[in-house]
Amino acid sequence: MQINGKTAISYHYFQRIKESLTFAATVAALLLTQLRVALIMSLVRYFKLINIFQVLFKLFTIEFGIDSSGSALDLANENIVLNELNQGKVSFVKGDATTFMKGAISENELWDLVILDPPKLAPRKKVLQSASGMYRSLNALAMQVVKPGGLLMTCSCSGAMTQSGMFLKTIQGAASMAGRKVTVLRQAGAACDHPIDPAYPEGQYLSNYLLRVA
Template sequence: MMMNLQNLHSRAVRLTSLCFSASSAPLTLQDVASPHPKGIAKVVLKKGKTQLFKDGNPMVYSGAVDRIIGRPPPKTGDVVVVADGMEKCIGWGVYNSVSMFCVRLMQLEDEVSGDRSCAFNVEKLLEKRIEASVELRRNLGMPSVSTNAYRLINSEGDRLSGLVVDIFGDVAVIASSAAWVEKYKLEIESCTRKVYGVNHVIWRPSFEILKEEGLDVSELKDVQPSSRLERTKVVENGIAYAISLDGQKTGFYADQRENRCFISTISHGKRVLDLCCYSGGFSLNAAKGAALEVTGVDTSLPALELARENVGLNRLDPDKITFLRKDITEFMKDAVSRNETWDIVILDPPKLAPSRKVLKSAMGMYRNLNSLAMRVTKRGGLLMTCSCSGAMTQSGMFPRIIQGAASSAGRRATILRQAGAACDHPIDPAYPEGEYLSNVLLRVS
């Protein structure tokens, strides 16, 4: 094993030396890859399919590939060169023989010519990209005394497609949704442990997505630790939260941070209803904003237990904030039958459209939920409605669904504010599919 690693390292050194020999002119990826070393295949794109990827989209889908040059053919996790129809190199990435995304581009030609150190070197690239993400969050003020829960790596937004890292105090939760991420698990964990303040690292594979990546999910489950840190405490905008690291997603929704903070600024003296409240994020912010009373509704008992614990952590008046375990549809129907309304309603349902295939049916669910939410919003009151479904957000249909819901409810809705995920969830404009969260504030009359 040691000899194999030494051979691989020696080959990488020879490759880098070959690719970046001294020259008066900047070296291109073509110089690096031609003649490409034995074992590094070339994925050639179809004519007319190149510009999307030259512009920065990292997800090379199988339908864009014309042929693969190289023997033996590349295996999942192998580094490959990506070339246009004339076999001119445009970048390099990591190959997947099963996924609909057969290459995830890591670097483009101009990046290689500008920085020779990371060419064909995933480990080195990981170090540089994670260091860059740490610096970006530092420039955004994270972590701070008032906020130590934030996203460190946001997949394509941080140029590491398939990798998400959330920081919760001294805990880093790594969410894996790509085969290459699993292959470089040890290297990713090592880089994450170097982040200042991180003392614990938890690995959370997205099993359903990884199954589509061609991985044996049963094997992944077998290697997960049987015992690990299950809970921790964080602070966000000065509000303390106990969070379950076995909970939904990575355990906490840092993406709504700025929207939760906004709720605290408009809740003074208001009756607030928080639907799908999870561990109480919007509810706690409303209470901190001096709401007259707050009601949170969710079906998850563990989430509600956390929410009640968080009331105590923040020394809030338990008589002014109530959490109920109920289905939100039934709760709203009951409220409508009693003609009960609230000054501010927050509707933040789970992902109803996990893919474009189910978008049409999900539209009906979003319309029905929003129609009910408008009917329990006081006339002249405010409704903050959300969708965390990327398929919905990217379709551009959410405002139209809101209008349909208003018509169905016999209400008129006016959009006051539109927002997405917090600033520590960057989006690469070359990959707009990374945008998923819609948060819309409405006046309902």
């Protein structure tokens, strides 16, 4: 997740410079530090991998993280203090991401970069079909709160989803549901600190896509 997070940041930084700050469909003079970043669902649990967020704090205005886990939010706040980061740049909200995103859509709230990292929705193959519907709905909502030309990093830690190869199809379905067009900029899995034993393919659990949302 640390490597994938850094990739999202580097893509966003590079694209805004390369395209004269136009790809997010905002005024070309928009400063990099004015980018709006939303960390939705369980991503804040990765604040122990604080290097990602040290970069985020330097480059972006992080508005909030939302998670249903109070302990995850406590850990995120602890790490901000421990790493002497600006606590005024981010707030954490305990709540349901689906409800939050629906509210944001109704208020026409949009972000330059959204990172969606839900919990494992398909722990077993027998629930894969129902879980794919949940992933599709979540991603459709997330796409609707991304500015045209902005980025969505979406993740699945469900081994059944990753091993079936259904996640990309689910993303395509989400784009159709949201009325948005997406382009895959990068596909990734777990970093090298999560090695895969060929004798245990079930260990290949993480899917990660970086998308440009039009």
